[in-house]
Amino acid sequence: GAGRNEPSRTTSTYDAEGEIGTGKGTISMRALLHLDADAFFASVEQALDPRLRGRPVIVGGSYRGVVSSASYEARKFGVHSAMPIARAEQLCPNAVFLHGQYSQYEEYSDELFSICRQYAPEVEQSSIDEGVLDLTGTERYHRGRYPKIARHIQATVWKQLEITVSEGLATNKTVAKVASDLKKPNGLVAVPRGTEREFLAPLDLKRLPGAGPVLTRKLADYGIRTVGEFAQLPREWVLITLGKGGVGLHQHANGVDERPVRPTRDPQKSMSHQETFDADTIDTVFVLGVACRGVSMLLTKLRAQGRTARTVGLKIRYGDFQESQSTRSLDEPLDIDPPFYRILEELLPTVWQRRVRIRQVAVTLSNFYTASMQLDLFDENKERMARLYRSVDAIRSRYGFDAVGARGVWTNGRPPRT
Structure with missing residues (x-):
């Protein structure tokens, strides 16, 4: 109490x-x-x-x-x-x-x-x-x-x-x-x-927000291990060695940060993706594939933001424009695709109960968390799963999202049969 x-x-x-x-x-x-x-x-x-x-x-x-x-x-x-x-x-x-x-x-x-x-x-x-x-x-x-x-x-x-x-x-x-x-x-x-720079100076560089392991290792090679040592470096050297991002971090190390507080009275609690088909369809395999593709696109964005999600929603719009939707939550937040595919597979028959063709499907992710760790399906596969998704995201970033697919049903919103 x-x-x-x-x-x-x-x-x-x-x-x-x-x-x-x-x-x-x-x-x-x-x-x-x-x-x-x-x-x-x-x-x-x-x-x-x-x-x-x-x-x-x-x-x-x-x-x-x-x-x-x-x-x-x-x-x-x-x-x-x-x-x-x-x-x-x-x-x-x-x-x-x-x-x-x-x-x-x-x-x-x-x-x-x-x-x-x-x-x-x-x-x-x-x-x-x-x-x-x-x-x-x-x-x-x-x-x-x-x-x-x-x-x-x-x-x-x-x-x-x-x-x-x-x-x-x-x-x-x-x-x-x-x-x-x-x-x-x-x-x-x-x-x-007035004491910001003095306060930061003796601290380990790892304590500076944005100073990740790659940057701290690189600076350690030059004998720079504290925020104060980093702050004393010439701006030109920082720009040449670390790029524009390093310059902003260097400014922060000197106790200067002019970023405003951006109010989040209703912080982003969901993100969604929808697909409208060229022709209404009754093909459940196709609809499920489009839904899974959508959730995979959202999860790719989440991983890039260092976030995870716990809840997935599925909404369909029938050819007569009536809608049906449902949501379900995982036991814990994740950023990997397969658990969300399984939920979508379970949700589809619960939302698609009318014997009417579908014209649109939408998926939503919500209940976001900061990802402070790599996630995995099974303990022994943790590192392999983490490497897999890093590789998938890198390929998609370079060659486009559909360079890597799942379930073998990725299309461009065009039903195989109507």
Whole structure:
């Protein structure tokens, strides 16, 4: 219940009251709060079942074969996200292993960001458990300085949801995101205006958002391992060595990031693809093939965005323009095609119940998650499956989507028989 004592908070020495921003105006006067839920899936499980409080909880398994989320009690044993479940069992045999209740996680996410929108007029949700709030100019309304507002948000989240969030408070997105990750769980790190570059300088380059393993390895070859060392490089050298993308990252390393907060009051919760046939058809194999092709196109986009989906919908339009539709969810979010093909195969007879020709089919994916790991059908095939889809996407990117197909029924919307 809501009466449970709130966990202790960690507040960084960078926390300087009233020095984040002073009101609307220039970029440097902004006050942005990056909020990140701590061990979100595992924390929701502990909130739903108080018997799990204080116990190591590991969410994962099923298709994935890897850890999706590990409570902080489990992390003490070395368990972390994307670790094979078998390894997690070796490190922490007494943990509670759960497949996950993704519909519950989605509800908690909706409630979390509903709370955020009570404190800031502009909230940008970047994933199910992470986002940034623009608090600029809200001090008078909330009758407190920005760090106090941030702590109040933490208290409200705990009171209503019984999960903790870590926060970073700064004048821009990059610094706020980095700060939010430094004092987990339930931490608040505030970076005063004018100290952004100094704050970032001693940190490992891997902490800079956008600095992936390829870039960090390349810079390590030049002896560059911290954000500060990267920031000191001449811009021209960065452009020649890393390209235009590297220049933007170099600017962020210097504590400069002018990207605005883009409100997502109703964040993209679905994507869809539809095909209208040249002639109405009664060919079930063809209709299913077109539906599978559509979902494959959507999954290709999702993989490029580093996201997964849990729910697929199928809608048909009959020749007389009446429509029928249905949706179904996987046990956990995925970004690989076969499980979605199987669901479409099950959905088609449930939506196509009239003995009438079909003129259009549409598929929809929804309930998106950030893909923090490679997904697989079977544990032993994880790497092979990951390589397969990377290869498929690379071929399609170069030669067009239909260069690689499945089910042998890809067409251009033209029924083989009517």
